Amino acid sequence: MKKQHMPQVGGALLIAFFMAFPFVYTANDYPYIMHLLITGFFYAILASSWSMLSGYAGQFSFGHMGFTGIGAYTTALFSHYFYLTPEPTNLCAEFAIGGMYLVVVDPIGVTSSTLVQDCLSQAMTIWDGSVEVTPMPVWLGIVLGTVMGGIFGLLIGLLVLPLRAAYLALFTLGFAEILRAVVSGEIAITRGQAGIELPYIFRDGITLFGRYYDKTDKLPSYFVMFFLLLLCLAILAWLAKSKFGLFVRALREDQDAAAALGVNTTRYKVMVFVITSMMAAAAGATFGHYVAIISPNNMMILQMSLVVAMAVVGGVENFVAAAIGAIIIEFALEMLRNSFEIGALTIDMTIWRLVVFGILLMLTLRFSRNGLIAPMIEYFTRGDVGKETVAKRVAGKGAEGPA
Amino acid sequence: MEFSYIFWSVIGWMVFWAVAGSYVTRRVYLRRDLDTSNAGFVGAMMGAAAGPFGLAPLWFKTPEIGKRLLVIPPLAAVGLIGIAFGLADPSNNCVSNGSFVASQIMNGLIIGIIYGFMALGLSLIFSILGVVSFAHGEFYMIGGMIVYFMTAVWFPGINPGIAILAACAITFALGAAFERLFLTPMYEGKIDRPVEYGILITFGLAFTLQYFVQAVAGANPFKARRFIDFPIIRLPSVEDPWLIKTSRGNMQLFDTVSISNPRFTAAVMCILVLLALLYFLHRTWTGKALRAVSQDREAAAIAGINPDRMNMLAFALGGMIAALAGAMLVQAFSWLPQVGAIPAMRSFVIVVLGGLGSLPGAFLGGIIVGLVEAAGTGCVPDTQRAASYIPAYGMIVLTLTLLLRPTGLFGRRFAGGAHGKF
Structure with a gap:
């Protein structure tokens, strides 16, 4: 086996490991470990798509968590306010669609849950169980959230076209903050800081291979998240290998030179924004359905700094490394939670672990700019190429050897 | 509801003309081969402040963009928002309470x-x-x-x-x-x-x-x-300190504006x-x-x-x-x-x-x-x-x-x- 094939083999082994893991692992903390893995996959999607945006394309956006929030809130509001009924309620705004009625529930906010009923609840009291109300399918919400993320990505991509570097970072930060303020301010619709509830990914549980899993069981969500991660990585890999990746990297290195050489920088800038925002939105929507509640705090700058740090520690110019870095760091941060005592001094690791993490981030940036995991991958993919070339040159065959 | 209606329609009108002004003005200046670096900004502000009545002369005469054009339209636009707000919500604290x-x-x-x-x-x-x-x-x-x-x-x-x-x-x-x-x-x-x-x-x-x-x-x-702490000051007289009146943690000017001590010291x-x-x-x-x-x-x-x-x-x-x-x-x-x-x-x-x-x-x-x-x-x-x-x-x-x-x-x-x- 050649050394260059090591990453492929390693990747295949890693995928096989994650596929088998939920069936093999049986310790007591099974739900906890599964939860960590699902969260790790969520951050892995964000970190890898962010590394495509900032590491490959050089568009330093701090608004990535905002797109996650857009995805999550779109599907949350969709499942919260839209229902299908076979009969008209005559109370809500409703549209007839092929024998069914699409009911749009009126927003009543947080405070009035006991005093005022929304129009659908009123109608259901009148019907007294005689009419079956169908909620919207979860997958449709996730798709809508993804599309919405893409639309906002297009908008932001067009707006930031003339901005570079520091201006871009500040603008995207501003966008995320405005979004958060809107979500926490419009309490009547989004329930503000109280957060909005979402149905689980599999609302009624699911039967897989003859085994029934409850809606709160981790295994189905685990695979949904894992396959979403694989899908995102596959798309990113395809993009990075194709002309797109080449152009986008040219954009990063020198925008003016790329434009002079005929790269349509406007198109690629906007495209990379749309694609990565869609990934962030899809991850956000799916994760929202997994944890079943989201609040504006999910879009906070702290979350953004976690994603940035994960991508940087993994390797910001290699999305696979960023994804692996995200999973490892998610685990490491959880493992470091245990407080310990030195003499009479109690070290509260729940906070100190973040200090350690911050120092790790700074040291990584300072001394190993490609992150900690990307160099390992590169060592195997490129390690021998240099040596082979040198060997060929020494043998005097370098010039006519196969390219 | 009254408030929303008047205010938001004014804002909508301003935004529409600002966008149009920003886009068209740059085009006009570009076509006449003039300096376009501030054209978009002036167009947007002119559109927001005066709508088509401000933009029309700008487009036809394409004056050289000087300080006056850069300063007056933005101020006028801000003033217009203020007036719209005042008309829309006359009972608001910001309008009625000096x-x-x-x-x-x-x-x-x-x-x-x-x-x-x-x-x-x-x-x-x-x-x-x-x-x-x-x-x-x-x-x-x-x-x-x-x-x-x-x-x-x-x-x-x-x-x-x-x-x-x-x-x-x-x-x-x-x-x-x-x-x-x-x-x-x-x-x-x-x-x-x-x-x-x-x-x-x-x-x-x-x-x-x-x-x-x-x-x-x-x-x-x-x-x-x-x-x-602030020193205790009563001016112009102890009985009627309308000009300035201080306590240890606060200062009151003209009987209306009160400034807290920490902010005042910080600003100074x-x-x-x-x-x-x-x-x-x-x-x-x-x-x-x-x-x-x-x-x-x-x-x-x-x-x-x-x-x-x-x-x-x-x-x-x-x-x-x-x-x-x-x-x-x-x-x-x-x-x-x-x-x-x-x-x-x-x-x-x-x-x-x-x-x-x-x-x-x-x-x-x-x-x-x-x-x-x-x-x-x-x-x-x-x-x-x-x-x-x-x-x-x-x-x-x-x-x-x-x-x-x-x-x-x-x-x-x-x-x-x-x-x-x-």
């Missing part, structure tokens, strides 16, 4: 001066190093923390002035050390993209400092005592330090060297200035300025490790509004942002909603600035531009 308006303006001015001062540090760092320091809010937080701990925990009864000096010294040293340890590779061409590196590394510093302070000090809010201190800073920048050799490096690095190096040394000085000084703002404001607000986030955001807004790297711009921008936030919090009818939107007001200013006039008020250079059509 003393409320006066105290809001005073509050906005004072807080604007303080944040403008803080943004000055950010602007200084940017103009010399070309880096937007994301750790600016953390320096602010640490400044306040040091003053609180020195005056209340470590040495109770110490003169707050000494605590403030200590805070300045510590943050200055911290900034200098950080610059030496982490920012030096930027200058030697070892890094492909120094601007991004600068953003990330200061981001890492912010993260580390914030959690370090939280780990050491805990997450409970602190409040420092006020540094000095900021102005004094600002004057000292201006003296330093314009009258001393080191200050002149700093400004020279910000104007042209190579030329300054040829003239015998060591630009790397100036980098260290600028970063340390910028951090110290933020820390000083924090040290003065710790007596006004309750203090948490997370307290730096909002002023840091405000500083970003202010420096972009004033023009990245421009010192007078930072100060003027601070006052504008202070006034906008005061108007936003005081005038929005639904108070709960207004409170939620506080962080957004500044960000809306930022977004508008970047869209309309990315160089800011006094910006000198702006690297930007995209090529090709989508």
Whole structure:
């Protein structure tokens, strides 16, 4: 086996490991470990798509968590306010669609849950169980959230076209903050800081291979998240290998030179924004359905700094490394939670672990700019190429050897 | 409902003509082969202020864009929004209650001066190093923390002035050390993209400092005592002190505007330090060297200035300025490790509004942002909603600035531009 094939083999082994893991692992903390893995996959999607945006394309956006929030809130509001009924309620705004009625529930906010009923609840009291109300399918919400993320990505991509570097970072930060303020301010619709509830990914549980899993069981969500991660990585890999990746990297290195050489920088800038925002939105929507509640705090700058740090520690110019870095760091941060005592001094690791993490981030940036995991991958993919070339040159065959 | 209808239709009309003005004016100026650098901005402002009646002469006569065209339309547009608001909601506190308006303006001015001062540090760092320091809010937080701990925990009864000096010294040293340890590779061409590196590394510093302070000090809010008491003044007479009336913690001017002691002392201190800073920048050799490096690095190096040394000085000084703002404001607000986030955001807004790297711009921008936030919090009818939107007001200013006039008020250079059509 050649050394260059090591990453492929390693990747295949890693995928096989994650596929088998939920069936093999049986310790007591099974739900906890599964939860960590699902969260790790969520951050892995964000970190890898962010590394495509900032590491490959050089568009330093701090608004990535905002797109996650857009995805999550779109599907949350969709499942919260839209229902299908076979009969008209005559109370809500409703549209007839092929024998069914699409009911749009009126927003009543947080405070009035006991005093005022929304129009659908009123109608259901009148019907007294005689009419079956169908909620919207979860997958449709996730798709809508993804599309919405893409639309906002297009908008932001067009707006930031003339901005570079520091201006871009500040603008995207501003966008995320405005979004958060809107979500926490419009309490009547989004329930503000109280957060909005979402149905689980599999609302009624699911039967897989003859085994029934409850809606709160981790295994189905685990695979949904894992396959979403694989899908995102596959798309990113395809993009990075194709002309797109080449152009986008040219954009990063020198925008003016790329434009002079005929790269349509406007198109690629906007495209990379749309694609990565869609990934962030899809991850956000799916994760929202997994944890079943989201609040504006999910879009906070702290979350953004976690994603940035994960991508940087993994390797910001290699999305696979960023994804692996995200999973490892998610685990490491959880493992470091245990407080310990030195003499009479109690070290509260729940906070100190973040200090350690911050120092790790700074040291990584300072001394190993490609992150900690990307160099390992590169060592195997490129390690021998240099040596082979040198060997060929020494043998005097370098010039006519196969390219 | 009445309110929404009138107000939002005026806003909609303004936005429509602003967008049209921005787009068409640039086209018109381009076709006539005139300077287009400010055409979009003037078109947008003219459209917002006067709609088609302002845009038509602009398009047909295409006057040369001078100072007058740059200043009057924006002010007119702001005035128009104010008038629309007044007509739409005559019973609002902001329209009917003069003393409320006066105290809001005073509050906005004072807080604007303080944040403008803080943004000055950010602007200084940017103009010399070309880096937007994301750790600016953390320096602010640490400044306040040091003053609180020195005056209340470590040495109770110490003169707050000494605590403030200590805070300045510590943050200055911290900034200098950080610059030496982490920012030096930027200058030697070892890094492909120094601007991004600068953003990330200061981001890492912010993260580390914030959690370090939280780990050491805990997450409970602190409040420092006020540094000095006002002397009791009653003017013009004790019986009828309509001009000025003070108690130990408060000052009342003209029977209407009341200013709290901590904010007043903070603003006065900021102005004094600002004057000292201006003296330093314009009258001393080191200050002149700093400004020279910000104007042209190579030329300054040829003239015998060591630009790397100036980098260290600028970063340390910028951090110290933020820390000083924090040290003065710790007596006004309750203090948490997370307290730096909002002023840091405000500083970003202010420096972009004033023009990245421009010192007078930072100060003027601070006052504008202070006034906008005061108007936003005081005038929005639904108070709960207004409170939620506080962080957004500044960000809306930022977004508008970047869209309309990315160089800011006094910006000198702006690297930007995209090529090709989508």
